[in-house]
Amino acid sequence: MADLNALLRDLDAEGAELEGLVTGLPPGDWARQTPAAGWTIAHQIGHLAWTDEVATLAATDARTGGTAFTDLLTEAAPRVDTFVDEAATEAAGTPVPELLNRWRRARTALTEALRTVPGDAKVPWFGPPMRPGSMATARLMETWAHGQDVADTLGVRREPTDRLRAVAHIGVRTRDFAYSVRGLPAPTDEFRVELTAPSGAVWSWGPEGAAQRVTGPALDFCLLVTQRRHPDDLALRTTGPEAAEWLTLAQAFAGPPGSGRKPGSFA
Incomplete structure (x- = not known):
């Protein structure tokens, strides 16, 4: 960082x-x-x-x-x-x-x-x-x-900025926490996360050859890990079942699991 x-x-x-x-x-x-x-x-x-x-x-x-x-x-x-x-x-x-x-x-x-x-x-x-x-x-x-x-x-649409890198970073780093607060075992292998920044840069975490992958817009990933949008409403793509499961659990904030948002809440 x-x-x-x-x-x-x-x-x-x-x-x-x-x-x-x-x-x-x-x-x-x-x-x-x-x-x-x-x-x-x-x-x-x-x-x-x-x-x-x-x-x-x-x-x-x-x-x-x-x-x-x-x-x-x-x-x-x-x-x-x-x-x-x-x-x-x-x-x-x-x-x-x-x-x-x-x-x-x-x-x-x-x-x-x-x-x-x-x-x-x-x-x-x-x-x-x-x-x-x-x-x-x-x-x-x-x-x-x-x-x-x-x-x-x-009803305001904020223009995303590359300040989102910090949000995405903590979202990646809290992967195992999201499992632990639900009493679930975290995956043993690292995931690859590749996100397109508002500026067009590509931000990445984890090994390039990881079997479990998440890709897509950085804004969508940040909305996911802060539970401000439902996964179904975001343009995030996954490879592997564990990565797909993570999208349903992810949370970057401390405390108990949040209830998140319903699908289509802000369509």
Whole structure:
């Protein structure tokens, strides 16, 4: 993947693009239901603000040896299945200007915090600890995915960019995770993934001679691994039964398996 500074520039750009979608929306639009069940546009932005704040705590702990993030996990443990939704709901209840300002501050603070993490340190998180670059990649993925929910709600088609490489990368790297959260054994062999970027470049992962293969547009792969589209609605091609099965399981985000989208939801 790209170096940390490049990833942080892409993360900033992704946040700015989404902010451009929601800035100036009438207050009533912030209450519109998005494809994520029970979440309005305000929930989506509130969730991003909260997770950026929590990621900043984690990055600061990685630099200072503090325990703010682990203390938060301990406090939330009795509500492990609900505390993320609770935080989004609480944030969604704040006035729109306040919520937008909160998200702007959180994005800026996270960028600054990740830049100061020592090179040999890992940032604690809800899953395995991550290097700062991996955390920036994860935050970019989530910003893009929730931005897709907002765009779908507003009926906006976003122009894809090569920032999608980070989303695709984490989608490939989380293959085995998608199996483990379902209690299934992961395939033993590596897959070959070849994707056509928005710029026309070809991005690839895995050995060229792999028997199990996934090919197609990078945008479609990113929509798949973030579960923003049903596999039937995407122009992805597979070779081999294990690769085909993966398309039905893939998820780039932490937590339990998502319900995904129904076929034809955004035809």
